[in-house]
Amino acid sequence: MSFKTLITLATLALAVVAVPTKRATCSNGRTTAHASCCVWFDVLDDIQENLFDGGECGEEVHESLRLTFHDAIPFSPKLFLQGKFGGLGADGSIMAHSEIETAFHANAGVDEIIEAQRPFAIKHKVSFGDFIQFAGAVGVTNCAGGPRLEFLAGRLNVSLPAPDLLVPEPR
Template identity: 55%
Template sequence: MAFKTLAFLVAIASVVLATPMKRTACPNSKHTAVNAACCTWFDVLDDMQANLFDGAECGEEAHSALRIAFHDAIGFSTKGGKGGGADSSIIANGAVELEFAANAGIDDIAGPLKDLADAHGKTYGDIIQFSAAVAVADCAGGARLPFLAGRPNATKITPDGTVPDPFNTVDVILARMADAGFSPDELIALLASHSIAAADQIDTTIPGTPFDSTPAVFDTQVFVEVLLNAIHIPGAGLQKGEVRAPLVGLMRLQSDFALSRDARTACTWQSFANSPKLMNQKFSKAMAKLAVLGQNVKHLTDCSEVIPTPAANNVPPFLPAGKHQSDIAGSCAATPFPSLPIQPGPQQTIAPVPPS
């Protein structure tokens, strides 16, 4: 019922954003708002863009913001007995949860987000999901995610083991996601986040190695390149949760590789390969669901108007230079892999994502 209510609220938000309405000037700000209750979020936005996201850059902090949003929210079970979902427990109980192996490296974004929330009088649960929506908007081609404000701070610790690991089997991953209320299709939609992800903790010998060839663009390339035949072992050798990569300078997660080839998820994976619009639609819907896990949406305020509009990505999906259709390991039995243009020139080495 809560998810149906959320879908209704998101639909209403779309109408509001598409229809001219009277706007209120926000105090001490250059911004105006349809809902005056959202004015303070523009202050958070300005601070976040300038001091966390390095001037609205789709960089390392943007990648980390999406990661913490998932790790915080997925600590949830439809059967109970786990955490409170998107409730900030990963920050509120950071002394415990940030020590979990699956959360390695998240302290780099958790600390700055905590400071931002404290400075602006916001809850940690809100600041986590707000940062994820802003991060996606900062990446060309990104979706404009809804943002609902008003989550109370966490009251209980999320136990270890709620975040799927990259070395888990597909059965284990799908079971964990189902326990949190997500279908296999929704899981693959959430993995669109890997289009702007980079390795820091899986293989510490290659920090900043991206998961696809365009790590500053929210695009479908990860759904193309994970299906390419492998030629490369990055870093100092394969680490736990890592498999051979298709390009020098890329990293490929074991879980992505397996999910892209499993009969339960392969066709959804392939459907995004040449359809950025479909990917963004499905990603937005899945993220909207993730962002309110454990919350009563009736008690939240729709402040989606604060989220910036992402720049367009005008580059269509492609095969990297030096690759050909025969290099694709198509795994969807029902549909052949789509024909994509090939980048001109010799095969390239992908540069790491620079730290900021």
């Protein structure tokens, strides 16, 4: 190995070592990319224990996964083009305005999981929209062969009720 190559390798090694780590250490000792994400470790522990019965792949997990879809799918560019409100997708509106959205025919049965989830979101002060997607992503990891879904936080906790007829029916 030439001296020049050695110097280049040493410089690279130093550069790697010198890269500043932005990771934050949370109160429970776990680390994450940013301190604002620490709350999700608390939510994780709480829902695995108290919503998903100790990390099971039970009915709360199935219902939570379904809820991610029923909150997110009402988003209609067509309605917007007509000058009407077309929903804002995964915005937590199904929980914030559950009295309206659970009355939609296609949402039959989602009321139970909404009521089960809501206190966790309120307790941890995270938005309904974030909570619904997080619970779905965590839940499927409890199921054998389930995927590890990416979760992105940051949804506002402000929403309008989605319009009816945007959640597809089986037919």
